[in-house]
Amino acid sequence: MKKTLIFIIFLIFAGLLVAGEKNAAPDSRYAKWQNPSFFRGYNVLYESPKTQQDFIDFKNYGGNLFHIQPDGFFAIDAPYGLEQDDIDGCDMLVNFCRNAGVYYVIGMRSGPGAYDTYDESQGTVPESRIWDTGNTVEQQKYAEMLQMVVSRYAGDTLFVGINLLIEPRPKVKSIPANTSSTYKFFLETVFNIHMDQVYSGWVAAIREVDVEIPIIIESFGYSTPELFPGYEISDPFIVYSAHDYQPVQYTKEEVPNSVAYPGIYWNLTTLSQARYDAPFIRGTIFGKLKEFQESTGAPVFVGELGMYKPQIGGAQYLQDVLDICTDYGWHFALWDWRRGPGADWNIEKFGDTDDAHWRTVLSKFPAPPVPQLLLPPEGVSVAQFPTFTWDSLTAFTSYDLKFVPEQSGKVEAVNVSDITEASYTFVEEILSTNVWYTWSVRSRNPGGNPENWSEWSEPRRVIVVESTDKAARIIVEDDEFELKQNSPNPFNPSTNIHFNLPKNSNVRLIVYDILGREVSKLIDQNLQWGTHSSVFNASNLPSGVYIYRLVAIPTDGSAGFTEIKRMILAK
Secondary structure, three states: OHHHHHHHHHHHHHHHHHHHHHOOOOOOHHHHHHOOOOOEEEEEOOOOOOOHHHHHHHHHHOOOEEEEOOOOOEOOOOOOOEOHHHHHHHHHHHHHHHHHOOEEEEEOOOEOOEOOHHHHHHOOOOOOOOOEOOOHHHHHHHHHHHHHHHHHOOOOOOEEEEEOOOOOOOOHHHOOOOOHHHHHHHHHHHOOEOHHHHHHHHHHHHHOOOOOOOEEEEOOOOOOHHHOOOOOOOOOOEEEEEEEOOOHHHHOOOOOOOOEOOEEEEEOOOOEEEEEOHHHHHHHHOHHHHHHHHHHOOOEEEEEEOOOOOOEOHHHHHHHHHHHHHHOOOEEEEOOOOOOOOOOOOHHHOOOHHHHHHHHHHHOOOOOOOOOEEEOOOOEEEEOOOEEEEOOOOOOOEEEEEEEEOOEOOEOOEEEEEEOOOEEEOOOOOOOOOOEEEEEEEEEOOOOOHHHEOOOOOOEEEEEEOOOOHHHOOOOOOOOOEEOOOEOOOEOOEEEEEEEEOOOEEEEEEEEEOOOOEEEEEEEEEEOOEEEEEEEEOOOOOOEEEEEEEEEEEOOOOOOEEEEEEEEEOO
């Protein structure tokens, strides 16, 4: 009886495990990978200086995933000591993701016995030893490093995957292969390398510390999609990844606008010159990967793609590749986010006509965040020709503004579309007086499709009243007044706010939370002309975005000044 009961329990557990291979719990991290094309984002490296604002900007564009690629936490060579700079760099990027609310995957570029694949390709380091059969010492040390990485960020729901090794390339220069089966034959028969055995050992080690973290596995030969299928690993939470820069003569050309797409370039599958266009990329470059997806049902992540410089037809090339990813339900991450001050690899900074390359990328991102309403606050009266202000997102974000009267049928609703600034001032008598309206805003990315629209913000109530002095309805800005960005920003717990007054003025400097509630009145007094500063101490406030507003009314009766800026408290 006891043996029978144990056997039944085993069968139930096995059934649940098998079911988990296809259908993870709806709130699990792996379930997000099963949601078609849910993750859309960028790779990010710590080698180029990054700030919290870089990550906030990315979130405001609508991106939702960073593929963090740190160098190994352990040294490549014995005695495999800790690489503290690499650990600190990864911690910095992870914290930026957490503060911005962006999902992240960590993909290892190196580790015990494994050199960075780019350095290998440049011939500046030897070939990695990690794949050599019998090299159990370094394979075990690498497994310990993966355990350390997973344990370090365990419990963070934004941590949605560990990528075992970026672009593995064992013996790539020695293998004359243009198919997966031929590549495997040379690896296993000629060189006695069995990547599946190494991968399986690493997966088992990770499962000792985290039973369900999604594990991302790349194929051999730089994870080229034409060399799929690679190795399949028995585990219920595997994501398979490919990287695509085909044709490299186009995507990695160093002279901008010197090559064209569609065009004729060398191809690995045909071993000849071929015309690259949308059907060829779909059927030849990604055909094997699509067949693998259909046969396994596993999630697919195009972990790297992009362009080095703007090129002729570049926007169309990006459109075609990203269309394939989203048509097939693949997740993707472009290379790489704000690499440095220049435009290399920075599609955002290409600066081509109408920013066509970057707008193409943005059209494939999810919707940007819902804007946060700033002013006027809830339940106040406003004069005719009022100004409405909300949280600014990015230069490529447009906004829709709507006003709905509380008494339906009395007056019509008012809608304003395609606003390019984070505020709108009525210059005509469109809003009716003595009527309560609720107003709300939504943001839009350049794609023009409903999936590029955010939800509407939570509405606020205002009532429009007649103004006896229409000339005073708008506070006029004077170029000599200046409210400067707080410093430091982000801050914890104090920051300095500087402003300039060209005239003696009655000054109010007030800090609001993101809901428009006053949290601190820093200044409310007459000040002489000149430069002034105030310290805002937020020791008793939670992390988040805060708004500070300067209102200055000159004592000589001339036009006043108001300006609003935001700041970030990051504890």
